[in-house]
Amino acid sequence: MTKKTIVTCALTGAGDTTGKSEFVPVSPEQIADDAIAAARAGASAVHIHVRNIATGQGSRDVGLYREVVRIVRESDVDPVINLTAGMGGDLVVDPQDPTKQLEGTDLVSGIDRLPHVEELLPEICTIDCGTLNFGEGSNIYVSTPDMLREGAAKIQELGVKPEMEIFDTGNLWFGNVLVREGLIDPPPLYQLCMGIPYGAPVDAGLLQAMVNMLPDGAEWTSFAIGRNQLPWVAQSVLLGGHVRVGLEDNLYLRKGVKATNAELTERAVDIVESLGAQVATPDEARDILGLNKKG
């Protein structure tokens, strides 16, 4: 625990949460404001999705990303900017005839998930390392080895650090393959995502097993969703990892009390410090991860 701990705030995600909490930011201004507030609360980095202003649904609109990034970059805080590149992988099938693609399907190639990354050159973008069922029903997140290799090569070419989203142990295996193939520059960065049905469940023994599988020199961070979000900050620090909180993954401070992104960030900072660790400033995070600051 001598290393500083990077605290990322995942501001909004793409989940169907805007009706569940008035604090989930939707417009670029709201998202950027939350980014700034989270940075003031101590976040080393902000993880950004954008949403359609009219519907509140997740969006891949480059203009929306452009606006969020502009406001944050022009502000007086300087968090590491981490843009999702996971959108465009949704496949909803008809369980009676799974060759039929239903409404909600938004499926594009690995490269077509990256135009905002190409234009805005964030310091980090995500890359979701596999295909799996997302939630109940028949919703599949699709990201195949072919698509991932092509996306990783493009991200590498752009000089952006990919944060490998690891939804289960097979995703971790494939992430290790990308590293071995030279498609990820050192140090590789893994995000171990726990508790998203039906990926890796929230289990300390499993996290330990996954950490044991990482290559030497890897940086890793982990989060758990819902009521496990704040406890998992502690679990991640205790095993040597960085942490993530925010409204993308959890809407509550505690039972019945809705949270803001700044409040969740404050709580994460408190937990990190209660464990005797120290939160990385944005520049310390850049050092740890070897980031190229652009823009």
Next chain:
Amino acid sequence: MTKKTIVTCALTGAGDTTGKSEFVPVSPEQIADDAIAAARAGASAVHIHVRNIATGQGSRDVGLYREVVRIVRESDVDPVINLTAGMGGDLVVDPQDPTKQLEGTDLVSGIDRLPHVEELLPEICTIDCGTLNFGEGSNIYVSTPDMLREGAAKIQELGVKPEMEIFDTGNLWFGNVLVREGLIDPPPLYQLCMGIPYGAPVDAGLLQAMVNMLPDGAEWTSFAIGRNQLPWVAQSVLLGGHVRVGLEDNLYLRKGVKATNAELTERAVDIVESLGAQVATPDEARDILGLNKKG
């Protein structure tokens, strides 16, 4: 290790292996002969796929299953019969436009994966508990919660024991949900499949973590593919599990020496016994798993 160990021989699978080993059985007669030979070599159970005789490719043809099962049932051995019900989940997408389904796609509903089970009433059939990338390229195995619940209900109605194929920890989580929802009769049976890219890798710490997540009273078995198949027999027994070997998962006895199903079964029996455990007879396996013998 007081309990008897169930040894399953997975005879042929659906992989592209018939050109790699002359010992991979293809016709119903060959598959049935291998089932009988495996039983004589000590297998408690045989796990059966069928193949198109002309092409050698995996098939869902009920007539082929009917013929294999008939020959085994009429023989002088009586292994537990375990039929795959995993076929019909293949989706191959175009990585440049993943809404396009390419050749190799064979995607049917959960119920439509079960006609041979309905007709032949094996003691066990498999149910593959999730969606994931299978191998390199853009090959996805599709099995969604909707499809799985419908399939599990049908299997329960038929009085067949489902063997839950667990390809990663999220599959295990969903298997536990099926058990909690009452869609699986006790004792639930989990097959922890290790080393199939890109599911759970071959890792002892991971196996231990997965075993710790099983519900009380669960029976479990595990296998690893390729050169890890035989060592994994030992690992599984050492952690209290049953075992599986066979040409579906591994073609070699040792480097350079191709195996038959009977030989792999003999080796598995030797390893189980070298560890001080005892192999279950077919009837002991029926007792352990609470199977209904039909047919």
Next chain:
Amino acid sequence: MTKKTIVTCALTGAGDTTGKSEFVPVSPEQIADDAIAAARAGASAVHIHVRNIATGQGSRDVGLYREVVRIVRESDVDPVINLTAGMGGDLVVDPQDPTKQLEGTDLVSGIDRLPHVEELLPEICTIDCGTLNFGEGSNIYVSTPDMLREGAAKIQELGVKPEMEIFDTGNLWFGNVLVREGLIDPPPLYQLCMGIPYGAPVDAGLLQAMVNMLPDGAEWTSFAIGRNQLPWVAQSVLLGGHVRVGLEDNLYLRKGVKATNAELTERAVDIVESLGAQVATPDEARDILGLNKKG
């Protein structure tokens, strides 16, 4: 994490710490005052050693225990009282001739470690489940199976709950033997002590392995010493255990800042609550452990 978390404050211990922090309580009045302050800060239980007033060294003097217990019992707080019964096990040998017992040796039988327990009938007393090197040099803590069985039987007869101090995995094994032999009434209570040289080191994977070895229905708590004390509160809660802090095990709030028992207790309570768990009141702790309140 639905169960309440018992927070124990270990007030003073017997270590050579009185010269290192002015906050380590020595006299019965000081120790009792710290017990009361810890209870006000939220401690469910207090773990009590006594010290010779003149020298500050650990003592087995029943009169000193009597005085501490009297003051606490007459106060307006009501923490669970947990008296050490570990004193009287010190053996210091001459490394050049280990048959020679050097100064510092204080070695009495299992029964002779219990007179204060017999007279004062605390709700809990400790029983140290093995023999091991304590620190550098040639200092051995001695507690043999013969002595432990005799001590456990006496504690059981007194109706006191033994807290089994587990300094390493072999101690845990022997604790399980005591439980199996019926010498410990249900629920058994294990204290997993981490980081005391040369017992179990501070390691999350080891804690998980130890927790996996506990019998069904066991209650457990864990602590780590020194700078790991506060982080370990989180680790213990995350794996389902109760917690212990206090000046017996750690003198600092953070680097360079000396702590009081009340401050360490407050920090433990904060960490427990930050993880979404709730601290047990003394009476809730009594319910969880099935304690007999005496005196």
Next chain:
Amino acid sequence: MTKKTIVTCALTGAGDTTGKSEFVPVSPEQIADDAIAAARAGASAVHIHVRNIATGQGSRDVGLYREVVRIVRESDVDPVINLTAGMGGDLVVDPQDPTKQLEGTDLVSGIDRLPHVEELLPEICTIDCGTLNFGEGSNIYVSTPDMLREGAAKIQELGVKPEMEIFDTGNLWFGNVLVREGLIDPPPLYQLCMGIPYGAPVDAGLLQAMVNMLPDGAEWTSFAIGRNQLPWVAQSVLLGGHVRVGLEDNLYLRKGVKATNAELTERAVDIVESLGAQVATPDEARDILGLNKKG
């Protein structure tokens, strides 16, 4: 599993076993004959205790070691010779007054455990890294940090490789301290001893946790006693370790069938090979461990 596996046969030990199996060797000739037979059966190394010819009890008599070593060295096999240096640590206390040392006590300094090592210069000698209860009753094995540091320095000066006997996790911690202090030349060699009451129990999760605590570059081997001996050969190989079998730790091939050292060695070799690993020849073992062949 690409590295060769070192198989050690522990020929006789010092336990009270000569009345339990006629195959336990007692005289120097018998022990040497068993060493030779074990080497012929494939043992890479032999671990040697000697026994008093008249009583069959374990002995520290240099003359007996001299005779065993002479016969083995003059034979046509050349196993790595590993002499115990653990004798001379027995303390039996009176549980009613543990300051009293009872019959069976045989307690000498760290240096006085080494005269046979000094004279005979085996390639390996053991060093037992801690103090703990041995079995029921009040039998303590004594080996304190002072004694261990002095012994390790002497062994290092002699150019002999110490095999650190690790009876529990605190012993492992102290072994790591010896390595860090430069008292053990690289590569350090750890023997993880499982199932000796009351040290580390036979538990795969615990072994994994212990292996995770070893320093980079360490070599390790593990054994379990009694009926777990042969299964543990597999467990050790599966986690990347070397192995040990022999009558010191286990008298039976299987329930009711007494074993010889050669037979146990053969079984160990079979298990290693069944897992796809290869047994190291004595010279390969020397390479792996960086041994100095003397004598």
